[in-house]
Structure formats: C-alpha cells, structure tokens
Amino acid sequence: MRRIALYRLLVIVGVTLLLEALCLLKVIDRITMPPPHQILRDLATILMSGKLNAAIAKTMTNALIAVSLAIVVGVLTATLLHGYRSVRETLDPLFATYYAVPIFAFYPLLIVLLGLGDAPQIMIGFMLGVVAVVVNTLNGLDRVPAVLKKTARIQRMGTIETALKVTLPYAAPYVLTGAKLAVAYSLIGIIGAEFIMSRGGMGYEISFAYNNFDNATMYPLILLILLVSIAVNGALSRWEKVLLKRRGLA
Amino acid sequence: MSADTLRSARNTLVLVAGLLLAWQCLYWFAGDVAMRSPLQTFLFTARLVTSDAFWPHLSETLRAFAAALAIAISVGLVTGFWLGFHRPSGDVFEPMLVALYSIPKITLYPIVLLAFGLGMPAKIAFGAIHGIIPVAIFTINALRNIKPILVKTGRVLDLGTFDIARSILFPAAVPEIFTGIRIGFALTLIGTLLGEMFAAQRGLGYLLMNAIGLHNIDLIMAVTLLLVMFAATVSGILLAIDRRLHRRA
Numbered sequence: 001m002r003r004i005a006l007y008r009l010l011v012i013v014g015v016t017l018l019l020e021a022l023c024l025l026k027v028i029d030r031i032t033m034p035p036p037h038q039i040l041r042d043l044a045t046i047l048m049s050g051k052l053n054a055a056i057a058k059t060m061t062n063a064l065i066a067v068s069l070a071i072v073v074g075v076l077t078a079t080l081l082h083g084y085r086s087v088r089e090t091l092d093p094l095f096a097t098y099y100a101v102p103i104f105a106f107y108p109l110l111i112v113l114l115g116l117g118d119a120p121q122i123m124i125g126f127m128l129g130v131v132a133v134v135v136n137t138l139n140g141l142d143r144v145p146a147v148l149k150k151t152a153r154i155q156r157m158g159t160i161e162t163a164l165k166v167t168l169p170y171a172a173p174y175v176l177t178g179a180k181l182a183v184a185y186s187l188i189g190i191i192g193a194e195f196i197m198s199r200g201g202m203g204y205e206i207s208f209a210y211n212n213f214d215n216a217t218m219y220p221l222i223l224l225i226l227l228v229s230i231a232v233n234g235a236l237s238r239w240e241k242v243l244l245k246r247r248g249l250a
Numbered sequence: 251m252s253a254d255t256l257r258s259a260r261n262t263l264v265l266v267a268g269l270l271l272a273w274q275c276l277y278w279f280a281g282d283v284a285m286r287s288p289l290q291t292f293l294f295t296a297r298l299v300t301s302d303a304f305w306p307h308l309s310e311t312l313r314a315f316a317a318a319l320a321i322a323i324s325v326g327l328v329t330g331f332w333l334g335f336h337r338p339s340g341d342v343f344e345p346m347l348v349a350l351y352s353i354p355k356i357t358l359y360p361i362v363l364l365a366f367g368l369g370m371p372a373k374i375a376f377g378a379i380h381g382i383i384p385v386a387i388f389t390i391n392a393l394r395n396i397k398p399i400l401v402k403t404g405r406v407l408d409l410g411t412f413d414i415a416r417s418i419l420f421p422a423a424v425p426e427i428f429t430g431i432r433i434g435f436a437l438t439l440i441g442t443l444l445g446e447m448f449a450a451q452r453g454l455g456y457l458l459m460n461a462i463g464l465h466n467i468d469l470i471m472a473v474t475l476l477l478v479m480f481a482a483t484v485s486g487i488l489l490a491i492d493r494r495l496h497r498r499a
Contacts, residue, residue, distance in 0.1 A: 002434075004338075004341045004342055007338075007342045008342050008343075008345070008346065011342060011343070011346070013344075025363065031364070032364045032365060033361070033365075033417070045373070047490055054260070063287050088259050089257070090261045090265050090268075091265065092261065093258075093261060093262050093265055093482075093486060093489075094265055094269075096485065096486075096489045097436075097482045097485040097486060099433075099436050099437070099440075099488070100436035100439060100440075100481035100482065100484070100485040101478050101481050101482065102439070102443045102444070102477055102481070103442050104443075104444065104447065105458060105470070105474040105477060105478075106474065107462070108462045108465075108467075108470050109280075109284055109285055109459075110471070111286075112280070112283055112284035113280055113284055129423065160480070173350045174290040180352065181339065184351075184352045184353070187354040188355070188356050191354055191356055191357055192354075192356045193408050194377070195356065195448060196447065196459070196462070197361075203356075203357075206357065206360060207360070207448075209360075210360040210363070220360075221357075222357045222358065222360070222361065225353075225357045226353050226356060226357065229352055229354060230352065230353060232365060233349060233352040234349070237348075
C-alpha cells in the first residue's frame with residue numbers, strides 16, 4: 001500500500017517536472033502556459049495581496065450554499081419519494097436523462113426570473129447537484145435490509161423517526177457518494193454560470209484574465225479551483241471509506 | 251416484458267405531460283419577458299428547423315460531438331482495459347482518475363482554447379475530456395468485478411492475453427462498460443456544447459450563446475428545447491439498451 005502511494009507521488013512529480021521542462025525549453029510557449037513553479041508563485045502572490053479575495057469568497061460562498069441546498073433538498077426528496085413507488089417510477093426517466101441535458105441552457109431564463117445577483121448562479125449549482133444526491137440516496141435507501149425496518153416497526157417508530165434513526169444512517173455512505181458528486185457538479189454549475197454572465201467570482205476573473213492574456217491570474221485561479229475540489233472530494237471519500245469500513249464493506 | 255414496456259411508456263407519457271404542464275404554469279407566472287409558452291416554442295422551433303440558416307449549425311455540432319464521442323469511447327476503453335487488467339497500474343492510477351473526474355473541467359476550458367486554438371479541435375477536445383474518464387472508470391470496475399474463475403478458465407485453455415480480453419473479459423464486462431458509455435455520452439454532449447458556447451463561430455452552443463447575448467427568447471427556448479429533446483431521446487434509448495444488457499447478465 002505504501003509503495004503504491006509512493007508510485008502515485010512519483011507519477012505526479014514526474015508529470016509536473018515534465019511540464020516544467022517543456023515550458024522552460026519553450027516547447028510550450030509562454031502565452032500558452034507558464035511553467036508550474038511560476039504558477040505556484042503567482043498563486044502565492046495573489047493570495048497574499050488579497051486582490052481576488054472577494055471573487056474567491058463569492059464563488060466559494062455560493063458553492064457552499066448550492067451544495068448545502070442540494071444535499072438537504074436531495075435527501076428530503078429522496079426520503080419522500082422512497083415512500084411513493086408510482087411517483088418514483090414516473091420520475092425515473094427524468095433522473096436517468098437529467099445529466100444529458102445541458103442545464104446551462106436555462107441560465108438566461110434564471111437570470112430573468114431571479115435577477116442579476118447571486119441567485120441564478122446558486123440555482124444553477126443547486127440544479128446540477130440535487131439530482132445526484134436524490135439518485136444516490138434512493139440507491140442507499142433501497143439497500144436498507146428488511147430486518148432493520150422491521151426492528152423500527154417493532155420499536156413503534158414513526159415514519160420520521162425511522163428515517164432519522166434507521167434508514168438514513170444506513171444509507172449514509174451512499175448519501176456521501178451523492179454529496180461528492182454534488183460538490184463537483186455544483187462547482188461546475190457556478191463557475192460555468194460565472195463564465196457565461198456574471199459580475200464577479202472566480203469564473204468571471206478567469207474568463208476576464210483569459211480575454212486579456214493575463215496568464216499570471218488565470219493559471220493560479222484554475223489551480224486553486226482544482227486544488228479545492230480535489231481536497232473536498234478527498235476528504236469526503238475518506239469519510240465514506242471510514243463509514244464503509246465500520247460495516248466491514250471496504 | 252410487454253407489461254413492463256407498457257408501464258415505462260405510460261410513465262414517460264405522464265412525465266412529459268407533467269413537465270409540459272409545469273412549463274406552462276411557469277410561463278403564466280414569469281410572463282413574456284422571461285420565456286415562451288410550450289406552444290409558441292414548438293411553433294418557433296418548427297420554423298427554425300425548416301430555415302436554411304439552422305442546418306450548418308446543427309451539422310457542425312453533430313460532427314464535433316461525433317468526433318469527441320469517438321475519442322472519448324476509444325481512449326476511455328483502452329485506458330480502462332489497461333488499468334483494469336494490469337492491477338499495479340490500476341492501483342496507482344485509478345484514484346487519480348477518480349480525482350480528475352471530480353474536478354470542474356469547465357475551469358480547464360481556457361487552457362484547452364490556448365492549446366488547441368479557437369474552432370473545431372478545441373470543441374472536440376473539450377467534449378472528449380468530459381467523456382474519457384467516466385468510460386475509463388466504469389471499464390476498470392467492470393473488469394475488476396469479473397469472476398476470477400472466468401479468467402482462470404481462459405488460462406487453462408491456454409488463451410493469450412489478447413484472446414482472453416476479446417472472448418472472456420469483454421463479453422463479461424459489456425453491461426457495465428455500456429453504462430460507462432451511456433454516461434460518457436451525456437458528459438461528452440455537455441462538454442461539446444460548453445465548448446461551443448464559450449468559443450465558436452458555429453454550432454448549437456454558439457447559437458444559444460448568441461441568443462443569450464441578444465436576449466432573443468424565442469431562439470433560446472427553441473435551441474434549449476431541441477437540445478433537451480435530443481439528449482433525452484438518445485439517453486432514453488441508451489438506458490433501455492443498458493437495462494436489457496444488465497437483465498441478461
């Protein structure tokens with residue numbers, strides 16, 4: 001296991017060094033990409049100077065709101081749907097094809113409906129994230145063993161108590177899978193919306209920098225987004241693994 | 251079987267009717283500034299698809315999408331087979347693939363543009379990077395979940411690596427791989443359209459972006475409707491095939 005982690009590290013370091021070499025040897029020219037060490041230095045400069053803190057805070061706050069909404073609404077919807085078989089069957093094709101539909105196409109509509117503030121971006125992030133949570137939570141609820149539900153009935157638990165104390169805790173690892181996807185999709189939604197039309201945020205700053213050939217701003221911001229999403233995803237994966245291990249499933 | 255088909259047809263019908271109703275209600279609520287009613291949109295869409303100006307955009311998008319999908323599936327399958335078959339490389343690279351899957355690839359679009367320039371290659375590349383990883387991840391899991399006894403049987407029969415891959419691994423893994431391709435299809439379509447929205451002079455994504463810029467609500471609604479119908483139809487068909495494959499397995 002140690003060795004595999006070492007290899008993984010070697011691959012990452014190797015790729016970075018290769019990029020560094022290609023950039024320094026001018027195979028990749030300066031306008032396309034600055035060398036990795038330069039990107040890191042620019043990122044440090046940007047974070048220290050604090051000139052983009054407002055944009056970063058705006059995107060991250062919006063993403064946090066969108067993800068939280070997606071998880072809460074998604075888990076609630078899934079718990080409700082689980083009880084109504086026919087409604088769920090009707091909605092199944094919608095869930096199955098949902099991610100094939102470019103949700104961004106609804107962005108202009110949302111701007112007109114919700115105004116030019118943060119609301120349309122949060123809404124796009126929410127819309128992209130919520131279905132992943134619903135689908136995965138339903139998947140988890142399907143796997144709750146009948147004996148647990150029977151136990152709940154023997155203890156005379158109501159619907160809400162059963163959901164809170166038995167079925168949802170059992171489905172927690174699956175909910176986490178959904179949450180991981182929701183984080184990724186919501187970030188995509190919010191940053192994409194900022195690319196298309198907005199007055200601030202990291203996506204806006206990236207596209208502004210792109211239009212001005214300002215690689216010293218663009219690459220560090222892209223790197224920052226990638227690092228944040230990988231870190232959040234890694235943390236959630238670890239938590240998921242702990243939950244699964246406790247049940248002897250991993 | 252036929253009762254099943256009937257039920258799924260009824261479900262789809264109810265769903266479509268429900269969505270149309272919700273659309274009409276939203277229209278009554280939001281009014282003409284924001285959107286058009288279903289009827290108006292269908293009429294405008296009919297006019298749009300019969301106009302000459304529309305077809306070059308559609309064919310541009312379809313060509314970019316077809317190329318991106320071909321790249322995504324072939325590269326994804328090769329990567330997946332390699333990592334699924336060769337355990338050590340799989341252990342090293344699979345978590346990296348999963349991490350890559352989770353990053354918002356949309357942030358990479360300026361880099362893709364700088365690397366490939368404006369136009370067709372950038373669109374294809376952007377579509378392909380969205381599709382490759384899910385196809386690869388599903389292929390890896392499909393190969394790993396194959397019962398070892400099947401591969402052992404192949405070894406006993408003295409089959410070479412290629413023969414084992416072709417006549418044992420591939421058939422056993424097909425249902426799961428197809429699920430990967432189905433998801434890859436959806437993501438590649440989104441990737442291609444996003445690529446067109448941000449940097450293109452032709453294509454449905456460009457048409458949509460242009461309509462957003464001009465606040466041409468008729469056009470926004472019509473293009474959105476066409477995209478949704480195309481995506482829903484194809485993924486509905488893929489989903490049906492997917493379910494059939496899984497049931498047989």
